[in-house]
Amino acid sequence: MLCDDGSIVTGCNVENAAYPVSMCAERNAVGSAVADGRRKFVAIAIAGPDDAASPPCGACRQVLAEFAPALRVVYTLAGGRIESTTLEALLPARFEL
Numbered sequence: 040m041l042c043d044d045g046s047i048v049t050g051c052n053v054e055n056a057a058y059p060v061s062m063c064a065e066r067n068a069v070g071s072a073v074a075d076g077r078r079k080f081v082a083i084a085i086a087g088p089d090d091a092a093s094p095p096c097g098a099c100r101q102v103l104a105e106f107a108p109a110l111r112v113v114y115t116l117a118g119g120r121i122e123s124t125t126l127e128a129l130l131p132a133r134f135e136l
């Protein structure tokens with residue numbers, strides 16, 4: 040994830056046998072950034088297997104939207120192609136308190 044200060048924070052999937060407690064790379068990157076004092080994000084790049092698309096899941100979209108609703112999202116598609124869009128396009132009606 041690219042932060043507004045130019046720094047890059049990485050994350051990785053952490054799988055667990057109890058699937059609901061697994062953690063996606065996107066939310067791990069947010070947690071790492073926040074733990075390091077960064078809370079403003081410009082873009083995120085997500086890579087996945089060559090045979091499937093890798094857009095952020097719904098939970099990750101919501102977490103990202105709470106920090107950067109206009110975030111640029113770049114992710115891989117099947118066949119190694121790359122998609123670039125905005126979080127607003129991926130989550131047009133985000134939950135807000």
